[in-house]
Amino acid sequence: MGLVSYMWQELTIHIHRDAEEAVSNLMIETGSQGVAISDSADYVGQEDRFGELYPDVEQSEMIAITAYYPDTMDIEQIKKDLQAGLSELTGFGLETGAISLESQELAEEDWAENWKKYYEPARITHDLTIVPSWTDYEASPNEKIIKLDPGMAFGTGTHPTTKMSLFALEQVLRGGETVIDVGTGSGVLSIASSLLGAKEIFAYDLDDVAVRVAQENIELNPGMENIHVAAGDLLKGVDIEADVIVANILADILIHLTDDAYRLVKNQGYLIMSGIIAEKLDLVLEAAYSAGFFLETHMMQGEWNALVFKKTDDLSGVIGG
DSSP states (O other), X not given: OOOOOOEEEXXXXXXXXXXXXXXXXXXXXXXXXXXXXXXXXXXXXXXTGGGOOOOOOOOOSEEEEEEEEETTSOHXXXXXXXXXXXXXXXXXXXXXXXXXXXXXXEEHHHHHHHHHTTOOOEEXXXXXXXXXXXXXXXXXXXXXXXXEOOTTTSOOSOSHHHHHHHHHHHHHOOSSOEEEEESOTTSHHHHHHHHTTOSEEEEEESOHHHHHHHHHHHHHSTTOTTEEEEEOSTTTTOOOOEXXXXXXXXXXXXXXXXXXXXXXXEEEEEEEEEEEEGGGHHHHHHHHHHHTOEEEEEEEETTEEEEEEEOOSOGGGSTTO
């Protein structure tokens, strides 16, 4: 049997950096089979990092988000669906700038190489470094390596919402915990939890492709047999008691898991929620407070927020306690 050569349709949206996560999600929802992000901020302070000289890039608040669709899909209909979704972004309080959209066709090998060029090793926290699976990387002592192949582009780990989730996991994990990762995407938070000492991790995602990509990434990293990935709609039907629940998804979805999270988190346990745009912060806080949680930590990067809640009767360590 001969090799089949696939064609891909490349579609690029130029938009303000604030809308990165929302537009990436929109492209995945419309059937994208891979996303690459070009951001001039990625080059700030990067001279000579990993032995490479980076180009002199003019700084801009605008970024380019490129998505890839199989040629069997109707690209004109996809454009209409994207335009409709883009028109709603300002209603979420997101800065968009002057949006532009362009497309072209690519062969399979061009698609594979195109998105890889945007993805370099990245030291995310003091201990955690995310490394593309195809890269040779020499780890320093005590550096914990997360190998990732985003594949269908469910998060490379460098977006502010993911970074803050990783910081939060470092903050609360001490070793031996049971963790639930809701909307696992690339599996990055589950892998990090294992590296940070969690005993058992249960990862769920509504999207079957994300479940497969997460499993593939977990298998790239040795010693991850303690991570169990399955399809699941938030925490519906889950009966596992957890020390920590982490969810890095959009605010409008987060508010639907707080009651189940409170049911499953052990006393003195934590709920980490990220992916919260500033305009939706009060909505998420209200849902978590109503469920019975207390806020322990609030992190912000740009317009994005991450929250660490605790299930406790001892209010001495929580905000306002």
